[in-house]
Structure formats: C-alpha cells, structure tokens
Amino acid sequence: MVIGLETHVELSTRTKIFCSCPTDFGGEPNSHCCPVCVGLPGTLPVLNAVVVEYAVKAGLALGCRISEVSKMDRKNYVYPDLPKAYQISQFDMPLCLSGLVELSDGAAIRINRIHIEEDAGKLVHQNGDYYIDYNRGGVPLIEIVTEPDFRSAEQVREYLEKLRLIMRALGVSDCKMQEGSMRCDVNISVRRVGDERLGTRAEIKNMNSIAFIMKALEYERSRQVEAARAGEPIAQETRRYIESTGETEPMRGKEDSDDYRYFNEPDIPYILLTKEYIEELRAGLPELPDAKLARYVSEYGLAAKDAAIIIRYPGLSAYFEEMARISGAAVRSANAVITSIFRRIPDEDGRERAEGLPPAGYLAEAIKLADGGGIPAASYKGVLDRILETGRPFGELYSPEDFAGIPADKLARIAAEAVAANASAADGVLAGREKAIKSLVGAVMRATGGKADPELAVAELRKQIEIYGGRKE
C-alpha cells in the first residue's frame, strides 16, 4: 500500500486571508462576510501578512525551504460555494518546498510543498433547496502535500497526530478535525511486494477524522488488492468515504476534467520575503514536539511513553513542567498528570484547554512532601484529588500532623472499639470471610478522620479480632 496525503489546515488568524472579517467557527450564516469575501464585483483581495507568517512558521517546523519569491494564482472552477468562480491559491511558486517529517518507526515522510489559499463557503441542503453560507469563505488555509511515502495506515495516523501537535505548538492552527480545521485528501494505490512501479491511485476526498481515514484506507486496500488479483483494472478516480458503511464509492463523475486554468493572480503582487524575515521567524520558533519529547526523557527521566502522552497537550505540558520545577520530583509530577489530572479531566477537549486547574504549586507542594515520604502512599492519591477538587492549596487543607499517623496506643484503642461495636464483622473474619474486615477498616478510618494508615489499621484490627476471639473462647 502506497499513500500520499494532502492536508488542509485552517490557520487560526484573527481575520480572513483577503479581508478583515473574523475567522471564528460557527456564527449565524453569512454573518462573517463582506463585499470582498463574497466576491462582489469591483472588490480586491488584500493579502493578510499574518497568513504568510503562519505558513512560513509551519514550513520551517516541517523542515521546508522557504521561497523568497512566491506568488498567488487563480484556480478557476465553478461551484456555488466559490463566489468569484476562482480560488486564490498558489500553483507553481508555493511559499514552502521540500520538507521532512520523521516517524517513530524510522520512516521519513517527504513534504513536497506547502502553499497558502482561501477556503470556500459551505453548501447547506435544507428543505430540498440549497443555501450557501459564506462565513468560511476566505478563511486562510495551508495545504501540506506529502510525497507518496506512507506504507501503512498506522504511519498516516502518526503523521497526522504529529502534524497536529506541531501546528498547535506553533500556535498557527487548532487542527480540530471535527470542526473541519484539518482535512485530508488521501491518495492510495497498491502494488506487489518488491514492485518498484506505483499502482494506479484512487483519491479519497475531504476526510475529516483520523478514524475514518483508517477505515477508508483498510477498505481501499482490500478493494484494490481484490481488483488486482481478479485482474481488473483500477480506475484513477476520486472517491468519497461513506461513514455509515465504512466503504468508499466513486464521486459522481465530473464531465469536465479538472482543468483549473491556473494563472497568476493579477490583483496580488509577488510575495517577497527577505532572508532576515525568514531567519527571524526561524529563531522565534517554539520548542517542537520531537525536541520536547527528547527533553522530557533526558532531562526529566520520564518514560518515553509517558512523555509522549503529556506532550499531546501543550497546556498540561506547561503545567507539568511547572510542577516538576517546584516539586523537584518530575516523575511523580508526570504521574500526577497522567493519573489524577486525567481522571479529573476525562475528555480530550478539556485536556487540551487545561482549564480549571489550581496553580501548579498547590499540587507540587503535596508531590514534594510525598516524595520525601511525608505522605503515606495510601493517602497520596486522595490528597491530590482533594486539592484538584477544592482548588485550595495543600497547606490550607492539611497540616503536617495529618500525616504523622495515629499513635499506636490510640490506634489499638480505636480498633478495639470498632471490633466491639461490630462483633458480627469480627465473627465473619474469624469464620474466614476476609471481606468482612472492610467495614471495620472503614470504621477506624472514620474515627481517625482518614488519618490512619490503612495498612496499619488492618494489622491492628487483626490483632484486636484475635483478642476478641480469645475472649470469646
């Protein structure tokens, strides 16, 4: 299986690519529009400099060569969601060329090019009629085109997840596939093992979920392999993925072939970038996911698997680093993120927003104490949860004596009282029903306000049950 990807990433600039309308997702239909982005006669595009900046950053992060001279072109085609009947894109002189993305299995995915272009509006089918919402029209996109370097669906998944992380680290896109801010056209062909020549490819258009891409690739692979085995020709065609069946089908044949009659956009002068501008952006690039992962392993001593999980969420990564710095206990801080915080924020969206957390110092204080043995293992989890829940500092919720434990004589007295108060439980334990001890432990914990070490409590209870048993005999 040979796969190439064309990924459209919506840039998170405040305004559109050629006018000053907002790019916000949603909003009343046609409320984020002006004469320019609905292409009224006589209007002219004014290229948003931030779009160029974001695209250059993306190119630099993917190891591309940045063109000092590039230009915009018109891609001419007629469709109701394209009000000028041409899309302003880049054809033969794109902003970024030839980059590289390395995958964990050592595969190197070559980036052919990255270019900037405008998004189209949206056709809405309602009550048997078509309506057009131009809010999305003119939202800036970059299109990242790879060489056909993928050999498995898993590689595609990793690449897309990595791309998303990189774009988010750069702050140039939120890459939310469900909102359409990251979309893929997938080219796939099959060939015999050892065959050098590429097979005829099918293109699956407009995929907006990694899960669907996985399914579509599996379906296409078996479809194409079967066809090849049966000696049937594979058509070079554009296909659509059907969510309900997990299959793909040919898109209704466009009679006019794709002749976009590209030519240079006369309304926009060539884009000229100085070396200084490019180098300034390169110097200002934030730490990228690969580097961050390596640092988490080498500097913090995290397991690569744990590091990889944390760096998926830039907000939580920063939070982790802050906890590690204050507590001086990086591994314990990482675990706090992966266990306590993840449990508190179960959904992906929430983890990405990383909102509603107490200052990192609150947790760090508990982590530091626990790392020095100051909090018994059994209480630790509860302590973290309580800080997260109340949002109050450790020092307000607990005092050091809370973890000094219960003096042995006091614990013995409380355990004896618990046994006396619940003789049937003690009888149960004596009769070999081990579970019966749980209610006794509960009673001890209640009586000590949760300060008793459960292991010690169990030991003391066993002692008291034996005493109770001896007395009975």
Next chain:
Amino acid sequence: MPPRIAEIHEKLKKRELSAVEIAKAYIGAVERLNPELGAYITLTPDAALAGAAEADKLIALGGDIPPLCGVPMTVKDNISTKGVLTTCGSNILNNYYPAFDAEAVTRLNAAGAVLLGKTNLDEFAMGSTCETSFYGTAKNPHDTGRVPGGSSGGGAAAVAAGIAAYAIGSDTGGSIRVPASFCGVFGLKPTYGAVSRYGLIAYASSFDQIGVIAESAEDAACVFDAISGHDPKDMTSDPFPRGKTLPGISDGVCGLRIGVLTNLFEGLNPVIADKIGAALGIYESLGASVEPVSIEQFDMCLPVYYILACAEASSNLARFDGVRYGYRAPEYRGADEMIRKTRSEGFGREVKRRIMLGNYVLSSGYFDAYYKKAQLTRGAMRRSFSAAFEKADVIVCPTVAVLAPKLGDMMNADPVEMYLTDMCTVSVNICGLPAVSVPVGADRRLPIGMQLIGAKFSEGLLLRAARAFELAGGVVLRPAVGGDPLAV
C-alpha cells in the same frame, strides 16, 4: 477658452452662480441632449442636486473651496457607485446596485463632486466603439452618424457635448484615449497603480486603470490629483507619495526630449500624420528636441494584449452566474441550467468571444503556447520601453490610426478590424505606463488625437507637455451637438 473646472470654480467663488443652479443647467442639458447622444445609461438628478446643495452649504461657510466642489461630472458605468445602478453596459448587471463606492468615487465625493449620472460603455469595457453596450450605442457629438469610440464612449461624448465638466473612465487597452481622440477631448490614462482600482468592475485586472476625460490638460490634472494616491484596499496601488500635477502644469517643454514612435508612422493616414507633424513643430519651437524612437516587437502588442486581457477577463467574468446579484434567466431547471442560461442571455457576443478566447489560451495544452509566451513578450516590451525612455522623456504617436468610424461599420466587420483600433494604445497598458490623448485638429470635422506616452508616474510631465501644446497650438473643436450649458 479657460479650463472648464477652473471656470466653474470661479463662478462659484464669485457667487455668480450657485452649485444648484449649475447642476440644474447641466441636468437640463443632459435631459435635452442625451436622447440623441446616448451618452448616459443612468441619470442621477436627485443625487446631483443633493450634492450641489451640499456644495453650496460649504461655499456659504466661506474659506477655501476645493477645486472640484460643485462641479458636475459623470462616472463610467463599470465603476461602482453606492446605491446607483452600475451595469457595465451589460444585461447581466441590469439590476445591480453596488453596496459601496469605488475608491475614486469616494475621493471625488469628499472633494464635493456633483454626480450627473453613469455613462455608456462597451459591454464590460470590451470594445473600441461603444457599440457593444446592451443599452444602445453612444453617438459622436461631432457627427452623430459615427461612433464616439470606446469603451468610455459615453463619457467622452458627454464631455465633448458639454453635458459633463469631466468624466471618470477606465482604460484597459485604450478605452479612455480612443474615445477622447474620436470626440476631440482630452484623455488621461494614468500609470498602472496610480489610481485605486477598488470598485472598478474588472475586465483585465493587470491592464485596467481608472482615468479622466476632460476638456483640457489642466482639468484632467485637477481631477487626477483628487483621485490618485495609495489605497490600502488595492495591493497593486502605488504606495509611494507622488507630487501633485497641477502646480507645475505651466512649466513648459523647454529642453524636453520627445521621441517619435516610428513604428506607428509607416503608412499612416496622411492627414493624421500632418496634424501630429505640425504639433511636433510647435514643440520644437517651444524648445523641445524631437528624435525618432522605436520599440522592438511593437507589432506583437495586439496579440499579447488580447491573449492576456481575455485570459484575465475569462476569470473575472466567471462570477456573474445569477446566484447572488444581477440578471438571472427567468426559466431553468436546476442550478447548472440556471447558470448556463443566465450567462447565455446576460452576456453579449463580444464578451462571450473574449471569454471563450481567454478560456482557450489558459487551457492545459495551450497555456504555454499562448499565455506564457504572451507574458514573456510583455516582459520584453516593458524592457524595450524602459530603454526608449533613456533616450526620450515623452514618446509621441497617434492615439488612433483612423478617424471615428460610421455607426455599424465595425459591428459588421471582422472583429479583428475593431481590435486594430487599439493598435496605438494597448502597448501603454501592457507596460503599465501613463499616456494622454490631446486633440490636434480635425479632418472634415472629425477630431484627431495625438498620444503622449511617459515613463511610469510621469503624469505631471505628460500633462505639462499637453498643456504647452494647448497654449501654443491647441484647437477648439466645436461639436455638432452640444454646447456650454452655462452660456447665456
């Protein structure tokens, strides 16, 4: 005869007439003469009177009055005017009322201009005679049996007949200069980028430029100074500050190096050659030097122009589909048929021809042979003109090699005949240069124009040279139809 704008300005300043009285005189003249001339597609008397009343208020306050304040004018109907029908001379925009003003119009409004109406043009500015307009052809005031030239024919006819003090036009291949020449008035096509194109409904974006048709160089300078200058809404607009052209307009031509474009004088109509020859003699007598210059590959300018302009037009005009605005075919089944019928019924023959030609030269398989080659030739021509401007400050040639044709002659001829009308003017647009057309006389009442071409942003120099000729040897050509609405 004093420059028109200055004359009206004086009357207003001296309170001889109010702006409203002037507007009424012009509105009356337009209503009387337009049925015969067809210069206007839409009249805007209410807007004119309101504008004039505003101007009168300003004048009543005392103090400085801007030179264009209270002066009645017209705007070509492919330039957006907020809330005023803007048709491009096409059926497909027969109900299009723009939501915004073109930048040039905004600047004129700020200067107190009084809008009389929207003037006729070849459909989408595609033509050299004004006959491809869906709203009927405009006529030449010097001979109403002849065309006024195109595409800004309505504006030129209006100025020549005295029913507008000046006209705002657009020039893509000669659309200001050709009608100025045929109608015996002054035309200025500015440097590409000198005047914002925002609001000009595009024909060929890399050639289009808004300019002025007026009675004299001084009038044109006055208007150019008001509408030119950087506009952030147009990325091709010149960002550098340039001086005003009016202050130095009387500085003369002593020491000016005039290059005569030999490419255009071979086999030229002898009357036209004589008139231009006489003008050159006047320039020499004023202290200018005259030398021949030639431009390499000049004969390629028509093919280059028609390939590139049609390519851009095919894309620019693709948006007119009846979906959001403009004409929509009354009967159709489904969106595809609606678009097809709307465009079939909405566009005229010449527009369709250029759209087809443009799509053809951009198609894969033909792109390299036509579009790309034309682009390369365009670059070569630019370099050739730059070299010529090393030797000459101003290049002189005829504006048009023929006199105004009779109505219908061009429409019945091979389209290439009409394309030849632009032979002397298109190279200016190919190279983004400024040029003016100055009346130099007439042949049996039919006006003849001389074209002065300058290096980029040399409008001041061109207007100065034109002004020097007007003072020393200028001719006033009285139209057969029209006159001065303010004459008692």
